[in-house]
Each structure stands twice: as structure tokens, then as C-alpha cells.
Amino acid sequence: MNIILMLAIAVIVVPLLLVGYIRLSEPLAGRNPRRAAFLRPWLWLLPSLFLVATFLVYPVIATVISSLKDADSKSWVGLANYAAVFTDPDNLSALGNNLLWLVFFTLGTLLFGLLIAVLSDKVRYESAVKALVFIPMAISFVAAGIIWKFMFEFRPAGEVQVGTVNAVLSALVPGWKPIAWLVNTSTNNAALIAVGVWMWTGFAMVILSAAIKAIPTDVIEAAKIDGASELQIFLRVTFPLVGPTLGFVATTLMINVLKVFDIVYVMTNGNLGTDVIANRMYKEMFNFHNTGVASAIATFLLVCIVPVMIVNVRRYRRGGI
Amino acid sequence: MALRMSGSRPGFGRLFVHLALVVACLVFVLPTLGLLVSSFRPRNQIALSGWWTAFQTPFSFTLKNYQNVLTRANMGRSFLNSLVIAIPATVLPVAIAAFAAYAFAWMKFKGKEILFIVMIGLLVVPIQMTVIPVLRLFNVVHLTGSFAGIWLAHTAYGLPFSIYLLRNFIQDLPPSMLESAFIDGASHPKVFLSLVLPTSLPAIASLAIYQFMWVWNDLFVALIYLGGSQSVAPMTLTMANMVNSYGGGWEYLTAAAFISMAFPLLVFFTMQKYYVSGILAGSVKE
Secondary structure, eight states, X not given: OOHHHHHHIIIIIHHHHHHHHHHHHHXXXXXXXXXXXXXXXXXXXXXXXXXXXXXXXXXXXHHHHHTTBOTTSOSBOTTHHHHHHHHSHHHHHHHHHHHHIIIIIHHHHHHHHHHHHHHHTTSTTHHHHHHHHHGGGGSOHHHHHHHHHHHTOOOOTTSOOXXXXXXXXXXXXTXXXXXXXXXXXXXXXXXXXXXXXXXXXXXXXXXXXXHHHTSOHHHHHHHHHTTOOHHHHIIIIIHHHHHHHHHHHHHHHHXXXXXXXXXXXXXXXXXXXXXXXXXXXXXXXXXXXXXXXXXXXXXXXHHHHXXXXXXXXXXXXXXXX | OHHHHTOSOOHHHHHHHHHHHHHHHHHHHHHHHHHHHXXXXXXXXXXXXXXXXXXXXXXOOOSHHHHHHHXXXXXXXXXXXXXXXXXXXXXXXXXXXXXXXXXXXXXXXXXXXXXXXXXXXXXXXXXXXXXXXXXXXXXXXXXXXXXHHHHHHXXXXXXXXXXXXXXXXXXXXXHHHHHHHHHTTOOHHHHIIIIIHHHXXXXXXXXXXXXXXXXXXXXXXXXXXXXXXXXXXXXXXXXXXXXXXXXSXXXXXXXXXXXXXXXXXXXXXXSHHHHHHHHHHHTTTO
């Protein structure tokens, strides 16, 4: 396919079609005012409803159904696919790793995000610090995976270490033995999680920083006049007041970490005990062609996220979001 | 503020704060910087010495890695593919969502409330939950491995959030502004195109940047719907394949990664305000 032609379609034809559609909506709605008032909203909603129904609503239902069928979606197998998700050793190990991610990625990102937000609040070059910490949010997980594979590069002891992590540790710690971070089964999950933390700290920092700045200054000053130390102010004033925001950021991070895929796919492809469920689903689907188990894994992901869905809808109905 | 600055305990505490922040900045910048420096070093040097030694004389920098990766490793083509994928995958959802958002905000119809609640529910549906049936559908209508297929997929996945964000913004426009236009005899398309869109530009800019970056950086959707076909692969997919096939070919990987990052970094530094506000608004989605 001619790439220049596609680019032209992308830049010119697509916007023209969109404007044309909305201009046509009035003639389509007709001249009768009552009929037009009834039809008009649906014409404006039609493209959205069509796409959302085709790519989100129908597939969710179809995936739940095929999670109850066999590998080829032919006959019903009840809950056998779910049993496979929770008994197959590879899937169990992936679930265990997701739990590791859930705990350490979330805590790590919150901790570093909060620390940088609190400390940078005290200096004049705050905006520069925040911009630099936020940079990883702008790049793809694939690029970040390559960056950190390079950082974790390993050479046997005695050779020149070209990977930054091993080089820095060898220089700082006397007698340090270089580690093959991504191969060694006791470090590889931690190394992958560290990459996740590196990417998302900026996100947590920006939101938490806004929450910290929203704390009224007189509350902090009153505490100071009463003789509170910086640490006491942080623990007794700042921390409780940012609590709800911490909860919100933690929820966002946990939803994301359930679906973590790219980092693992690029850096280890789930080998050596680093698999996570999103990658298991991909393998069940494309390597083993087992639609049933792949669908069961996806449905499990959805079930984990349903509580968040309910909270969002409730918050909307109370006029929150 | 004043109290904090005149604090009587300079010394150790302040020093610790500065030190911690400098270390933090290094941790967040050095990995990317190391990649950038390495991408300009010759192959044998990357393999033999750390990237930080590149600043010792004699310097030896080269553009050959970029030349190789653009011509031989398919990255030039992939760059164009990324553009061809990301531009409509940004324009389409933003425009289609704006239509829907306008209807939600300014038109009366039955079932409006329940439809909007469905959209909010769909905000957090994992893409994993949709790929198997959509792929089956794509195979039937021959959209697998095509640009049109991935445009539609990205558009649909971006819609619930885009509708939610734009509806909130468009709903807050002053009713008097729209009403006076209607009294003057303007039609809905006219009001939408010449009044609502221009005044919603800040929200549209944040949303468009957010969606563009999401698509540009996406691997999963491209991997599923474009699969193995090299001729339509975006950069993320090509790089992921390079990691698997080249293994330690750092001279290729570093240059490729930097080509893919250059554009997002440019957007980030020039439009930081919109980008950050887009990400913050997007946090309800993921």
C-alpha cells in the first residue's frame, strides 16, 4: 500500500468526511421539526454508539461466553478454563508475579512520588525537578524497556561493565560482584518492577504535589509555631491531608499494574519466571491458540477491575466526576 | 512561606533535601541520556566501554547507527507507519467524541442518562477483554493487518474517555452564548463548528495530545491487530521485534529507541502544560 497516499487520506480525507457527516446531519434529520428534534441526537451519537458497541460492548459479552467454551470455542466446558487459570503452574506463577507487581510497584511509585513531591516543594528549582522526573511518562514502554535493558547489561566479573547499574555498584561498593539482573531469578522481577516505578513516579508526583500545595499554609504554620519538627509536620499534618489523593493514585496504579504487558514482553518476554497474566493471555491466544483459557484470563482481569467501575459510576451519580 | 525560608536550621536538613533531589534527577535522566549518547557511538565502542567514557578524548561519535537503522532495520518505514496510524487515530476519536459530547450536553433525548453511565462504566474496561472477538470480526471483514482496522480500534478504545472529558467541558459553556446563536437562526452543525469547537480548544488540545501519545507509544493494540506484517508495523512493534532478533545489537536498539522517543519528548517540552493536564484527566481511565 502506498504510504504517501495513506498519509494523505489520514490528513485530508478523514477530517473532510467528519465535517461532511455533521453538516449532512440536518438534511438527514428532515424538515418536520418534531421528527428532526427526535432524530438529531441519535445522528450525532451514531458514530460513537456504533464503534463502542462493536469494539467494547459486544466483545466483552463474547469474551465472557468464550471463556466458558473450549479452545476452539466449539463446545461448552463450564468453568474448566477458570480452573486452568488457577491451577496451571505457569499461570499460577504469573498470578504470583502480578501480586508482586501489585504490592511493590504500587508502594514504590507512591513512595518515590510522594518523597519527590514533598522535597521539591521546599526548593526553588521545583519545576525543573518535576519536569525531569516526568520525562519517562512521555516515552513508550518499549523504549523504556530498551533503555533499562541497556542499564542492566551484564558482563562477568573482571570485564569492563558497560551497563550503568553494574558499573555504578562496582565503583561504589568494594568487592561488588556484577549481577545479571534480568537473568538471575532472584532479581529479575525486582528489576522489571523498578522499570515500572521509574516510568510512573512522575505521574504520582504530579498529582500528589498538587494535593500538597492545596494544604492551607496556616495549618502548617500553626504546627510550626507549636514547635513541630519537619518530620512531625509531615507525619501528622501533610500525610493525613493527602491521604484521599494517595488512595486515588494507588487505585489508578493498581488498575494499570494488573494489565502490565509491554515491559515484560520487551525485556524478558516472561521467561525465567517473570511472566504476568496479560502476557499469559497473549501466549494462550497466539502461541497455544487456546481461546477459552485466554478469554478466562481476560475475564479475570475485568472482574478485578469491576469494583473500580462501580466506584466511578457511583461518584458520577453523586455529581462527583 | 516566609517562616520556611527564615528557618533557623539550615545546614544538614537543607543539604539532605538538595542531595536527595539531585540524586532523584540523575536517576530519572541518566538512563535516557545514556541511551542518547550510546546511539551516537560506534558499534565496537558501545560493546567495549561504558557510555560515560564517550566524553573522554579522543571523541568518536558517528551517525552511522541512525543511517543503518533507518534504511536497513525498517525504522524509516515504521516512523511513517506510526504517523499514518496515530494521526487518524487521534483525529477520529476526538471529532466523533465531540459530536457525542455535544449531543449529551445540549440535546434532549430519551435514555441520555443511562447511556452516559454506560460510557463511564466502559472507561476502565481492559483492552484484553475485547481483542479476541474483535480479531475474529476483523478476520471476517479482512481488516487484520490494515491501517483502517487499527484506526477503528484505537478510535473506539479512546471514545469513552474522550466523550466523558469533552462532555464535561462542553456542558460548562455559558448557555446564553449558544442560545443567542440559535435565536439568530444558526443550525446545530453551525453552532457546533463555529462556536462550540473553537471555545473548547483547550480541552481538545489536552485530549488530542493525550490520545496521540497513547497511540504513538502503544504496543499491545498494534501487536494484536497488525500482527507480523512488517509493512504496516509502527515503531514500537518494529523495536520489540528488534529486541527479539538482534539481542545485544545496542547500536541498532539505542538509535531506534531514540528515534521513537524524539517526537514525544518534543511534544512534552513544547506543550508540557496541555500534556500534563491530559494525563491528569486521563487518570480516571486507567
